[in-house]
Amino acid sequence: MADKPTKGLADVVAASTALSDIDGKAGRLFYRGYDIHDLAGRATFEETAHLLQRGKLPTRQELREYGDELVRGRELGALVSANIAEIAEKQKPMEALRSLVSLSGADDPDKDSIAPDANLRKAARLTAQQPLLVARYHAARTGKALPGTDDSLSIAGNFLLQVTGRTPTQREAEIFDACLVLHADHTMNASTFAARVCAATLSDMHSAIVAAIGTLKGPLHGGANEQVMKTLESLDPAQVAQSVRERLDAHEKIMGFGHRVYKTEDPRATHLRRMSQELATASGDDTYYRMSKEMEEVVLETKGLYPNVDFYAATVYHYLGIPTDLFTPVFSISRMSGWTAHVIEQHADNRLIRPDSEYIGERDQKWKPIDER
Numbered sequence: 001m002a003d004k005p006t007k008g009l010a011d012v013v014a015a016s017t018a019l020s021d022i023d024g025k026a027g028r029l030f031y032r033g034y035d036i037h038d039l040a041g042r043a044t045f046e047e048t049a050h051l052l053q054r055g056k057l058p059t060r061q062e063l064r065e066y067g068d069e070l071v072r073g074r075e076l077g078a079l080v081s082a083n084i085a086e087i088a089e090k091q092k093p094m095e096a097l098r099s100l101v102s103l104s105g106a107d108d109p110d111k112d113s114i115a116p117d118a119n120l121r122k123a124a125r126l127t128a129q130q131p132l133l134v135a136r137y138h139a140a141r142t143g144k145a146l147p148g149t150d151d152s153l154s155i156a157g158n159f160l161l162q163v164t165g166r167t168p169t170q171r172e173a174e175i176f177d178a179c180l181v182l183h184a185d186h187t188m189n190a191s192t193f194a195a196r197v198c199a200a201t202l203s204d205m206h207s208a209i210v211a212a213i214g215t216l217k218g219p220l221h222g223g224a225n226e227q228v229m230k231t232l233e234s235l236d237p238a239q240v241a242q243s244v245r246e247r248l249d250a251h252e253k254i255m256g257f258g259h260r261v262y263k264t265e266d267p268r269a270t271h272l273r274r275m276s277q278e279l280a281t282a283s284g285d286d287t288y289y290r291m292s293k294e295m296e297e298v299v300l301e302t303k304g305l306y307p308n309v310d311f312y313a314a315t316v317y318h319y320l321g322i323p324t325d326l327f328t329p330v331f332s333i334s335r336m337s338g339w340t341a342h343v344i345e346q347h348a349d350n351r352l353i354r355p356d357s358e359y360i361g362e363r364d365q366k367w368k369p370i371d372e373r
């Protein structure tokens with residue numbers, strides 16, 4: 001007979017990884033041994049993606065080569081281009097991305113291979129294409145022309161340019177770049193686990209990423225950042241503390257708080273809070289930032305819960321001019337670097353992921369013909 005399951009697989013070690021590590025008690029996060037506090041605001045997203053996918057922080061030469069590969073790889077395939085308008089009309093952003101990444105698999109030059117070199121190339125292409133897919137989707141649904149990419153800008157800068165229609169200031173691009181670095185990888189989170197389960201059947205990288213996107217979408221995971229903004233918009237700025245207390249008394253979850261692993265402040269929230277404050281001040285209207293701070297105080301005092309990565313990311317994206325329903329797609333732009341690195345890692349030392357279950361249904365049922373049931 002199987003053991004009792006641990007609900008939600010809490011504390012179960014499901015894989016070995018050299019990609020990221022969390023100390024949940026101390027509130028620390030590392031990518032391949034580098035403290036997130038050393039990377040955020042110092043390493044670019046491109047360097048971070050290289051670190052995750054290719055095992056090391058790049059030299060200038062390696063970064064140039066990887067950057068060129070990203071530029072070459074961002075071209076979208078024929079199937080994606082032919083279908084994006086209809087998808088944008090019929091599907092919400094995360095559903096659309098799930099469809100578009102699936103279609104892009106059919107256009108990928110390495111589509112039939114899961115060999116290590118093919119996986120590296122696919123990881124770079126998926127990372128390069130994800131921001132463009134989000135921007136093209138947004139352009140298609142708004143009917144606005146997509147500004148061309150500017151090769152003097154980073155992935156972060158180009159995304160802001162293409163979604164807001166204006167060249168970001170250097171500081172805006174830096175802040176968004178730091179956001180991408182902060183969201184890049186996070187041990188065995190639900191979407192990464194989904195990707196690894198898929199990859200472990202020796203399925204291909206695009207299939208694993210489709211599974212990950214579908215998993216990130218939910219409000220208990222990446223979908224929370226959009227819900228945070230909706231909560232802020234729904235609150236009366238003069239009644240924040242009272243409304244949050246009422247919601248907690250009614251056993252409602254306040255999105256953007258709590259975490260399976262962190263029992264103290266999420267180290268990413270420390271950076272995002274600071275960036276939210278900076279952008280709020282620069283915008284001349286810091287209402288949402290002040291409301292967020294008040295929510296944070298009430299939730300900590302009432303429930304002992306800290307903000308997670310999604311909480312202050314919401315106002316950062318809002319102040320950067322990103323539409324609220326693109327917040328979770330933005331998360332996927334960053335996490336693509338981690339997901340693809342996990343697929344590479346899974347394929348490199350694979351065993352089928354197939355846990356056990358505890359049977360709790362009826363036993364010894366007697367079969368009856370349909371007319372006797």
Ligand SMILES: CC(=O)SCCNC(=O)CCNC(=O)[C@H](O)C(C)(C)COP(=O)(O)OP(=O)(O)OC[C@H]1O[C@@H](n2cnc3c(N)ncnc32)[C@H](O)[C@@H]1OP(=O)(O)O
Nearest residue numbers: 219220221222224252253254255256257258259260308310
């Ligand atoms: C990128 C990311 O995925 S970060 C997480 C994003 N998700 C969210 O922000 C959604 C809100 N948060 C949550 O739902 C949870 O804290 C999760 C999903 C992140 C973690 O879930 P779990 O580890 O399974 O904790 P669980 O949901 O069992 O919560 C434990 C207790 O804290 C409470 N709790 C947890 N989070 C919250 C919250 N945000 N608001 C109010 N209460 C909460 C639960 O109601 C539960 O209380 P109980 O023991 O009285 O029933």
Ligand SMILES: O=C([O-])CC(=O)C(=O)O
Nearest residue numbers: 185186188189190260309
């Ligand atoms: O680790 C988790 O469970 C969720 C999370 O914070 C992330 O994916 O960034």
